[in-house]
Amino acid sequence: xxxFPKSIKSIKVKRKLSFFILISISAILIIxxxxxxxxxxxxxxxxxxxxxxxxxxxxxxFFLKNQLKNEVIKENLRLRIEELKSSLEASDKIADHKxxxxxxxxxxxxxxxxxxxxMLNMLKQTELDNDQKAQVEIAEYSSMHLLQLVNxxxxxxxxxxxxxxxxxxxxxxxxxxxxxxxxxxxxxWEKGLEFEYxxxxxxxxxxxxxxxxxxxxxxxxxxxxxxxxxxxxGKISIIVDQTxxxxxxxxxxxxxxxxxxxxxxxxxxxxxxxxxxxYNSSMMRDYRGGGIxxxxxxxxxxxxxxxxxxESKENEGSTFYFxxxxxxxxNIKTQxxxxxxxxxxxxxxxxxxxxxxxxxVIKFLLERQGAQCTFAKNGLEAVDLYKILDFDMIFMDIYxxxxxxxxxxxxxxxxxxxxxxxTPIIAVSASAFEEDITKAKLAGIDDFLAKPIEVVKLxxxxxxxxxxxxxx
Numbered sequence: 411x412x413x414f415p416k417s418i419k420s421i422k423v424k425r426k427l428s429f430f431i432l433i434s435i436s437a438i439l440i441i442x443x444x445x446x447x448x449x450x451x452x453x454x455x456x457x458x459x460x461x462x463x464x465x466x467x468x469x470x471x472f473f474l475k476n477q478l479k480n481e482v483i484k485e486n487l488r489l490r491i492e493e494l495k496s497s498l499e500a501s502d503k504i505a506d507h508k509x510x511x512x513x514x515x516x517x518x519x520x521x522x523x524x525x526x527x528x529m530l531n532m533l534k535q536t537e538l539d540n541d542q543k544a545q546v547e548i549a550e551y552s553s554m555h556l557l558q559l560v561n562x563x564x565x566x567x568x569x570x571x572x573x574x575x576x577x578x579x580x581x582x583x584x585x586x587x588x589x590x591x592x593x594x595x596x597x598x599w600e601k602g603l604e605f606e607y608x609x610x611x612x613x614x615x616x617x618x619x620x621x622x623x624x625x626x627x628x629x630x631x632x633x634x635x636x637x638x639x640x641x642x643x644g645k646i647s648i649i650v651d652q653t654x655x656x657x658x659x660x661x662x663x664x665x666x667x668x669x670x671x672x673x674x675x676x677x678x679x680x681x682x683x684x685x686x687x688x689y690n691s692s693m694m695r696d697y698r699g700g701g702i703x704x705x706x707x708x709x710x711x712x713x714x715x716x717x718x719x720x721e722s723k724e725n726e727g728s729t730f731y732f733x734x735x736x737x738x739x740x741n742i743k744t745q746x747x748x749x750x751x752x753x754x755x756x757x758x759x760x761x762x763x764x765x766x767x768x769x770x771v772i773k774f775l776l777e778r779q780g781a782q783c784t785f786a787k788n789g790l791e792a793v794d795l796y797k798i799l800d801f802d803m804i805f806m807d808i809y810x811x812x813x814x815x816x817x818x819x820x821x822x823x824x825x826x827x828x829x830x831x832x833t834p835i836i837a838v839s840a841s842a843f844e845e846d847i848t849k850a851k852l853a854g855i856d857d858f859l860a861k862p863i864e865v866v867k868l869x870x871x872x873x874x875x876x877x878x879x880x881x882x
Contacts, residue, residue: 430469434462437458441455441458441459519556519840520557520560520840520860520861521765521861523553523557523560523861524862525765525771526862527554528768528770528771528772528775528863529767529771530549530550531550531771531775531865532774533546534546534550548593548596551590576714577624578737579621579622579623580618580619580739581619581623581736583619583652584650587607587650588607590627590631591648594635594646595607598638598646601638601641601642602643603643604645605645605646606645606646606647607648607650608648608649610650611651611653617655617660617738617739619660619737619738619739620737620738620739621662621714621734621736622714625710626714626734628707628710629664629707629710630666632706633730637728638668640670640671640728641670641671643669644669644670645668646667647665647666647667648665649663649664649665649667650662650665651664651665658737659735659736659737659738660735660738661735661736662734662736663731663732663734664733664734665729665730666730666731667727667728668729669727670727670728671725672723672727672728673720678721678722681704681720682704682705711734714734715735717732718730719731719732751779752869752872752873752876753876754780756782757802757872757876758781758801758802759783759784759801759803760784760796760799760803760804760805761776761783761785761804761805762785762786762787762788762789762791762804762805762806762807762815763786763787763805763838764807764810765807768807769785771863775863775868776805779872781803781872784801788813789806789812789817789821790812790813793813793821796822796827796833797825797827801833802833802834803835803872804822804833805838807838807839808837808838808839809839815837815853816849816850819854820853820854822835823835823854834856834857834875835854836855836858836859837859838859838861838863839858840861857871857875859871
């Protein structure tokens with residue numbers, strides 16, 4: 411901003427100097443003419459010329475001084491710009507390193523989580539007593555909790571940039587959230603806390619709603635987790651209020667109350683701006699995690715059209731609450747049969763996956779839907795198997811030894827068999843960032859399935875790409 415006034419000042423100085431030179435030349439010519447015409451004496455003319463010369467020296471000195479000053483300023487600015495460029499390049503490198511680190515961390519966590527969730531799903535299908543079912547359910551939701559936290563970290567940039575896209579699905583709030591609350595109920599009991607949750611609604615006005623279940627649960631997970639973390643004695647209360655509706659919309663208000671340490675009013679004012687600064691170092695040691703994630707929760711609620719609010723009193727507790735306006739829907743969720751495959755005809759699937767545990771998981775999930783699986787441990791085997799056997803669909807892991815999924819896809823698509831059959835290829839990876847999905851599309855892959863594998867998403871892809879389009 412300061413460059414323009416200095417430039418204008420320099421132009422004005424140059425104009426003044428030009429004007430002064432013009433006047434000086436004119437004065438010399440006039441004095442010379444006056445001497446020749448004998449209007450003034452020679453000594454007087456010499457005196458005038460001497461004074462003019464002295465003035466010119468001073469003016470020239472002033473101009474050169476300003477010129478030198480401008481050159482110094484320009485050089486300093488040039489050096490400063492170079493420093494800023496170097497700093498910017500260094501910042502870009504750090505940002506790239508952080509992005510790579512987050513990608514690797516997400517991949518490393520998602521891969522074993524895929525196995526854990528798959529094995530738990532397999533265990534649920536066996537004959538378990540009530541206590542064992544409860545234990546498996548807790549383990550499953552705890553694993554989902556961990557997955558939600560991984561998603562929260564990796565999606566932080568999207569949340570901050572306001573680029574988060576909502577995935578609206580039909581929700582039965584009581585059914586969907588009761589199982590989630592059960593997990594925290596056990597956690598609260600282990601800490602000696604009371605835990606209760608209530609759903610308020612009029613039976614005659616009860617509707618299913620359209621909402622982003624994953625985002626809502628992500629917010630609730632963080633808020634309930636913090637409530638338990640910062641409460642040493644007393645009670646945690648969750649209320650889901652569905653008693654208010656406006657035409658085709660349902661107003662759903664979520665309350666998370668605790669009898670924990672509470673906050674000072676000055677902390678409440680800044681809690682959502684930067685939750686990392688809210689708690690002092692001693693509190694961070696006593697309560698590991700220190701409420702990290704509240705600012706992200708605030709942004710998530712905002713992206714869904716609501717506002718996360720807080721009422722708190724030091725040493726008495728806190729209440730977080732937010733309201734969402736969700737569309738009503740009459741779509742009814744049907745209870746899924748324990749064994750009800752969606753693929754009624756013979757359906758052969760080639761699965762390229764190098765991890766043996768993940769092979770077991772995806773084999774279990776696909777066979778339950780009526781598919782017959784053949785496995786390849788890398789891209790080379792996948793290409794060779796495709797050439798000699800007939801497959802209706804290919805699930806291709808992206809990162810494998812010897813030949814990755816992108817190269818394998820290219821070789822498969824170059825075969826004569828693919829030109830005839832046009833076999834659907836589905837990318838499967840724990841690295842589910844936007845650039846991975848884009849790269850898969852550019853490689854000619856038809857769809858993308860993220861690990862841990864969601865059964866609903868798997869069914870959607872099987873129905874979409876199978877010859878038998880049987881409804882679920």
